Amino acid sequence: AKCTQNETFQQGRLSDYGNVELSPAAGVLNYGQGLFEGTKAFRGEDGRIFLFRPDQNAIRMQIGAERMCMQSPSVQQFVDAVKQTAIANKRWIPPPGKGSLYIRPLLIGTGPILGLSPSPEYTFLVYASPVGNYFKEGVAPLNLYVDDQFHRATRGGAGGVKSITNYAPVLKAISRAKGEGFSDVIYLDSVHKKYVEEASSCNIFLVKGNVISTPATVGTILEGITRKSIIDIARDIGYKVEERSVSIDELMEADEVFTTGTAVSVATVGSITYNGRR
Ligand code: PMP
Numbered sequence: 001a002k003c004t005q006n007e008t009f010q011q012g013r014l015s016d017y018g019n020v021e022l023s024p025a026a027g028v029l030n031y032g033q034g035l036f037e038g039t040k041a042f043r044g045e046d047g048r049i050f051l052f053r054p055d056q057n058a059i060r061m062q063i064g065a066e067r068m069c070m071q072s073p074s075v076q077q078f079v080d081a082v083k084q085t086a087i088a089n090k091r092w093i094p095p096p097g098k099g100s101l102y103i104r105p106l107l108i109g110t111g112p113i114l115g116l117s118p119s120p121e122y123t124f125l126v127y128a129s130p131v132g133n134y135f136k137e138g139v140a141p142l143n144l145y146v147d148d149q150f151h152r153a154t155r156g157g158a159g160g161v162k163s164i165t166n167y168a169p170v171l172k173a174i175s176r177a178k179g180e181g182f183s184d185v186i187y188l189d190s191v192h193k194k195y196v197e198e199a200s201s202c203n204i205f206l207v208k209g210n211v212i213s214t215p216a217t218v219g220t221i222l223e224g225i226t227r228k229s230i231i232d233i234a235r236d237i238g239y240k241v242e243e244r245s246v247s248i249d250e251l252m253e254a255d256e257v258f259t260t261g262t263a264v265s266v267a268t269v270g271s272i273t274y275n276g277r278r
Contacts, residue, residue: 001073001081002110004121009073012081014088017127027109027119032165034108035064038262039225040100041086041128043093051103052262054082056225061107064161069118070107077124078105085126092130099132102263108164131263141270142259144199145182146248147173148275151190152197152220159197159220166222167200174200184259186272188248189220196246202261203227206246206254213250216243226260248274 001012027033037057042050058078065072073081082103086093093101105126109119150173152166153159159166170185177185186204189195196215198204203224205214212234217223231241251257257269271278 001077001124002121003071003124004111005071005118007071009071009077009122009124011077012124014084020123020125022110023112025112025114027111027113028164030113031109031116032163033068033070033119034106034164035061035068035070035162036107036164037061037105037162039082039103039105040131040262041089041093041103042100043096045096049086049090049093051082051086053225053229054079054103056228057082057105060162060223060225061105064158064163065107067158067161068163070109071122072107073124081105081124081126085128089128092128094130094132099130101128102131103128141268142183143181143271143273144184144186144259144269145177145180146186146188146272146274147177148188148193149173150185150187152187152200154190155218155220157220160217160222162222170200182273186248186251186274194247196248196251197221199259202259202264202267204246204251205230205258205260206251207256207258208250208254211240211242213242213244213246215246224261226262226265230260230266252277 001009003009039054039057040052044050055075058075062072085103089101107124110123111119111121113119152170173185184199186199187197189197196204198221205212215221234241259267
């Protein structure tokens, strides 16, 4: 679906997977005015299809759109589009336990704009792909590398929203870590280079005794939907959960560490390498 500035999105349509035509001067191509989301459809034992909290992705996209000066679809439009995409691709949803259908909504500035200002037109689109495990380790524990050279986000930046601009700058950190045999990177805050933020596409938790802690979201960390579910479930079953600053030293001393995200679900961490320490 398309809409121009100060308008609301009209109803979209389903079409076969294919290329998107863009103006060379599109806001997304020139200034990175774009947001994405990620959610999954699962098949239940009885064959029914489940979506994982798509309304939460819709709300996160609205918050992101406000930050990035974009028009955003309504929660209803977003959820309907995700549902329609899942139903239209039903045959690609693997059987229970064999993976899921990853659904990727995008909101991009498609209107031409030469000067640095918001795009005059936006496009909301959704595509999907069946997926298995995110990490090649499958369900084996991850080996994470703490990178204190590259940062994912800075205070006042767009790290708190799912802006496409947050991802290309860490490709170098990820490929360097993967080249050395690590599964992913843990980023530290850019001010003190001491506090844990998150991994490339997931949030981090640590367990010490009966307390579960996770870095507080202070604008530089993406507020994961899985993160919120895990906090709620852990509290429901009697754990104390703290959202606060977590130093890297504390993470290294934890009893247990795990990461959460739509792509990874919940993944256990086997080792963390920081400054030559493991
Ligand atoms: N942090 C980052 C940087 C991410 O890209 C993601 C994936 N959306 C997450 C955390 C986890 O968020 P969620 O649980 O909503 O997938």
